[in-house]
Amino acid sequence: MTPEPDAAVPGPPPPPTATYRLQLQPDFPFSAAAGAVPYLASLGISHLHLSPVLEAVPGSTHGYDVVDHTAVRAELGGEEGLRALSRTAHEHGLGLVLDIVPNHMAVPVPERLNRPLWEVLRDGPDSSYARWFDIDWDAHGGPHGGRVLMPVLGRRLGDELEHIRLDGDVIRYYDHEFPVRPGTAHLPLPELLDAQWYRLGWWRLARTELNYRRFFTISSLIGVRVQDPEVFQATHGKVLQLLREGVVDGLRIDHPDGLADPGAYLRRLDTATGGRWTVVEKILTGEERLPADWPVAGTTGYDALHRVDGLFVDAAGATELTGVYRGFTAQSEDRGGEWAATVRRAGYQVVTHELAAEVSCLAGLAARICEASPKLRDHAPWALRTAIRELLVRVPVYRPYAVAGERVPEGDAEMIRAAAEGARAAFTVPEEADTVDLVRDLALGLLGATPDHAAFCARFAQASSALRAKSVEDKAFYRYAPLLSAAEVGGDPGSPAVSPEAFHAFCARLQRDWPLSATVLSTHDTKRSADVRAWIALLTQVPGEWAELLERLTKETARAGGARAPDRHVAWTAWQIAFGLGFPRCDRAQPDRLAPAVLKSVREAGLRTSWTEADPVYEAAVEAFTEAGPCGPPRQSTALFRRSLDESARANILGAALLHLTMPGVPDVYQGTELEYAALVDPDNRHPPHFRPQLLSALDEGREPHDLSEEKLRLTATALRLRREHPHWFGESGSYEPLTAHGPAARHCVAFVRGGASITAITRLSRRLTDTGGWRNTELPLPEGAWTDLLSGAGVRGGRVPLTDLFAAWPVALLVRNEHAKGGRGR
16 A cells, blocks of 8 residues: 655755666566666766656556556566665665656556546546546536547547447447446447437537546646645655655656646645655746746756757857758748747747647636626626637746736746737727736736636646647747757757857856756757757858758758659758768668658648648658658768768867766766667657676776767766766856857866866867867966866866867867876876
8 A cells, every 4th residue: 555645755865966867668678677786886876767657558668648646657577676676776875766756647559547537537526536627527518417528439439439339338439448338338328328428529529518627738647636635645655655665866857837837736746755855847937937936956958958958059150040941941931930939920820720628628618707707797708718728828938937916026026027028910990909917917817716716827827838838849849940959848949059168157056046957968858968969059150051061961962763752841850850860870770860850840740731730741741851862872972071060070079078077067978878879759769778887897997989970979078987986076066167268269178167176168060160260379377286187188278278188089078187097197
């Protein structure tokens, strides 16, 4: 039996110095992770970071589709397998961090796998589990007479009746199973279906008719009401037991912006865990800040990813590259030609189509609130829907955090009021525009705290988060494609470059405010791994050469008799992905990886085809072009172009890795990325990892690296071990001090001191550096004393050091004072 989650949890163990993310799945279960522990401990991490481990849909390769919060997933080895992994990890000095999913559960096939949902489908609003889910029982049938839409049918009901049958106390439709409402099994099939607490419907109805909250636009993931204390206890009991018993040491919280009140949830969780190290997958937009009153260590690190990536983007070159892109693709402004216009159009499309059901829910809540108050009546339904849509598309971040009846966060009030000013322009009649003010005040929770008021305030914020994710992360990131490396969560494709000054300011703020926040470069959700992005970022240093290459590739594809691209936008996208991916030495062939990634790109973009409105002819043309061009004979020209940039890519890849591992925060290393790692969007980035413990041992014994992958492994192990040995340099008590180079190439160096005892120095924009004559007389002033570069083994004296000397062997340096060098390289 699961112990009560509110039992005391021991005081928190020390926070991580570095975590290593493992994607658990049936092909990589707990036993496989345990087998990797000796290698990972030697690498220098302090904690394993595990993808979700609770019972999920059978065969799931990610675990975010939870079906049972009370059990550890059997396909991974069950609870005993997790405990065995924990014992092995602890024996090697490692802790465990769990990724948990409070926002949603799976609507699985068969549906009986989710017992709480099964009972709600059987017993309706009287079920003891009805409080678990945000279901509008008033939709499609009046007060508590409504039914839950289950959009599972391949066609309309009348076309599928022959495939639906009663089997005892279960209604079956292919692999789907649904419970029979007690007392209705005797009815003929049509009447039987009408008598249930759910309605089997055509899957296309979900867009407009769905009456339960879901994850983004995915109807197979139903939202969970963890704001209810009983639901919180039921869904967190097992995880809290594992924390209390020392099996697990910290948590990652998936998608907190989906919750009704993230702050309240995190406060309850912090109390229940006893203040364990916890990070949240909060996506910060631009200069947005994490709410200061959240009791967490920080974010999962996408804000750091943007700053590190941006350092390796040449601002002037990015502008030139954008001009090349516009000339090559001829995209209209709002279909990928200009960033802001593209985001705006995508937002309107999503809020009008994919999130139509969510807007209807909000409009229904607003109408009920107005009907209950004579002062608020006479706002037309169309005006409410319009005002909601117009306000949602103007929210510039993922969501506000207002709670009905509570003080509105100052930033949220300003943001929503500014959005409302713009939204009023959608109305011709000023008096009708007053509906925007009503919706604004409801979104800010200013008009009351009744259940309907609270629901509107929460659901508006939840819809805002879904809108931002689907319109920006998906549609706009795939439509606006001048520099694909900038199209990552938390990124800004419209302004991808980050100056050294901005990078240092971010790091100083991170050290001051959130020194234990996670930082990442690659994750299970990045559209391209860090090394692929590092290659693509190089194009901002050679935009003219890239333009010439594209024209040459277009001609070569035509000469070879290959299929032409169905449009120039997909050609640009496919060639840039191919350039970034290169020709990795692995057992997965490039065509089998590139073609699915390009096809996913055009479906997500939704310009000519999509997941729900597919154009088979267009998709066939995309696949034929990808096979003939980027995966065909013309790829040799791409390979030659890449070869000319090998040294610049080396500087980017090693520079980004060293920044990530030594900047403020707790670095989270994604599986396999300690080596050169070229991966595209999921599922390409979720394959079981292949570790190389023998290579690490050889490098430790003094063998020189033979290639970039081996250099990256040495760098990663060296930096991680340094963090583990000297946590006070890098953690809460540490410090961060920028170092500024002097000379004609000063802006090509970024350097800083950690804890007064470790120096990181990297080369940025190395191709531009070479083109302008190299380092020349540029010097980096080091603190006084004797230093050793742990990567090259070279000794360095404090004072002004020529960068030609510092970067003679590697394009990066990791210096420590001699008394901490332990003989230089290796362990």
